[in-house]
Amino acid sequence: MTSRARGRSIKASQFTLRQSGASELWQRLVAAVDLRSLLKELATNAPPHGERLNDYLAEMLRESALLEAMAETPEDDAEAGAIILIRSLDEGRKREREALVKAYTAVFEYKFSAKVDRWREVEEMTALNAEALIVRGGNAAIVAAGEVGTHLFYAAPEGLAPLQVRVLPLPKNDAAKTLREDVELLKSGATKPQNQEGESNPEGSPAAYGELLPVVRVYESEGATLDLRSGLMTLKMPTSEELRALMLAMLPLPYEFEDELN
Numbered sequence: 001m002t003s004r005a006r007g008r009s010i011k012a013s014q015f016t017l018r019q020s021g022a023s024e025l026w027q028r029l030v031a032a033v034d035l036r037s038l039l040k041e042l043a044t045n046a047p048p049h050g051e052r053l054n055d056y057l058a059e060m061l062r063e064s065a066l067l068e069a070m071a072e073t074p075e076d077d078a079e080a081g082a083i084i085l086i087r088s089l090d091e092g093r094k095r096e097r098e099a100l101v102k103a104y105t106a107v108f109e110y111k112f113s114a115k116v117d118r119w120r121e122v123e124e125m126t127a128l129n130a131e132a133l134i135v136r137g138g139n140a141a142i143v144a145a146g147e148v149g150t151h152l153f154y155a156a157p158e159g160l161a162p163l164q165v166r167v168l169p170l171p172k173n174d175a176a177k178t179l180r181e182d183v184e185l186l187k188s189g190a191t192k193p194q195n196q197e198g199e200s201n202p203e204g205s206p207a208a209y210g211e212l213l214p215v216v217r218v219y220e221s222e223g224a225t226l227d228l229r230s231g232l233m234t235l236k237m238p239t240s241e242e243l244r245a246l247m248l249a250m251l252p253l254p255y256e257f258e259d260e261l262n
Contacts, residue, residue: 016235017054017242018046025180029218035109035154039224043235045136058249065251081114081136082144083168083179088129093161096153097131099219099237100163101169104133106240114138119176126181132179134170141169146250149213154222166215217246 021043032038049055066078067191073228086100101118108114119125135144153161171178219225219237226233230249234242 014236015049016239016241017049018043018235019049019225020046020056022158022231025226025231026215029228035160035218036156036220036223039218039220039226039233042226043180043233045226046233052147060247061253062245062248063224065253066139066143066248067256069251070139081134081138081170082141083170083182084133084135084144084147085164085166085168085179085182086130086131086133087164087166089162089164091126091129093129093163094154096161096163096219097129100151100154100165101131101133102222103238103240103243104144107140107243108133108135108140110240111244112138112140112143114140119179121176121180124180125192128183130183134179136170141167142251143247146247147216149216152215152218153221154218162212162215166213233241 010117022042022045025042028038029035033143086097086104088094088097105116105118108116115136117134117136118136125131147165148167149165151163151165153163155161168178170231187194216229217225217227222236224233224235225238227246227249232246232249238246
C-alpha cells in the first residue's frame with residue numbers, strides 16, 4: 001500500500017516519524033478550514049526523525065519508559081494481556097476499524113511478541129459496529145492503555161469518522177464473558193459505574209460507557225497521522241515500528257528523566 005502526494009510516493013514500509021513542534025494542536029485542528037492542508041503544513045515544518053540529537057534522546061527515553069513499566073509489573077500481569085475494543089459511531093466505518101485492527105495486530109505480534117486473536121462473535125460485533133482483539137503477553141495491558149480514546153479518521157468527501165478505542169483487562173479464564181459484559185453495557189448506553197469507594201471511574205477509563213472519549217490521534221486517509229498528545233506524526237498510516245514509538249511515548253517516564261522532554 002502506498003500513500004501518494006503530488007510529485008512523490010512513500011513506500012508503506014518507509015520510516016517517516018517526525019516530531020511536530022507546534023503547540024495547541026487540538027485547537028488548531030478544530031479551527032482548521034482544511035484539515036488536510038493543516039496536517040501537510042505540520043509535516044512540512046517537522047524535520048525527519050534522526051536529524052536532531054533530541055530524536056535519539058526521545059527514543060532512548062521511550063525505551064526506558066517501557067523497561068520501567070515492565071520492571072514494575074508483576075510477571076502474571078505482564079502475561080495476562082488485554083482486550084482492545086474498536087468501535088465506530090455508525091455502521092459505515094468498517095474500513096477505518098479494519099485499519100486499526102491491522103495496525104494493532106502487527107505492532108503487538110511483531111514488535112511486542114504478543115499473541116493476537118480476533119474475537120469472532122460476528123453478530124454481536126456487527127450490532128455494536130465494533131471489532132475486538134484479544135492480546136496475550138507482551139505487556140499488552142501496559143502498552144495498550146495509552147490507546148484509550150477517540151481516534152479520528154479523515155477522508156474527503158466523507159469527513160471525520162470518530163472511532164472509540166477501549167482497553168479491558170484480560171482475565172485468565174473467560175475472556176469472552178468479560179467482553180460480552182462490556183458489549184452489553186455499551187449497547188445499553190449505561191452511565192459510568194462507580195468504583196469500590198463510591199466514586200465515578202476516571203475519564204477515559206473502560207467503564208466510561210456513556211461518554212465520548214478524548215481525541216488522541218488523527219489519521220488522514222492516504223496521508224499524515226498526528227498524535228495530539230506527544231506531537232509525534234508520520235506521513236502515512238503508521239508502520240508497526242512507528243506505531244510502537246507512538247505507543248511508548250504515552251508511557252510514564254522514569255522519575256529520573258521526567259524533565260528531559262519538556
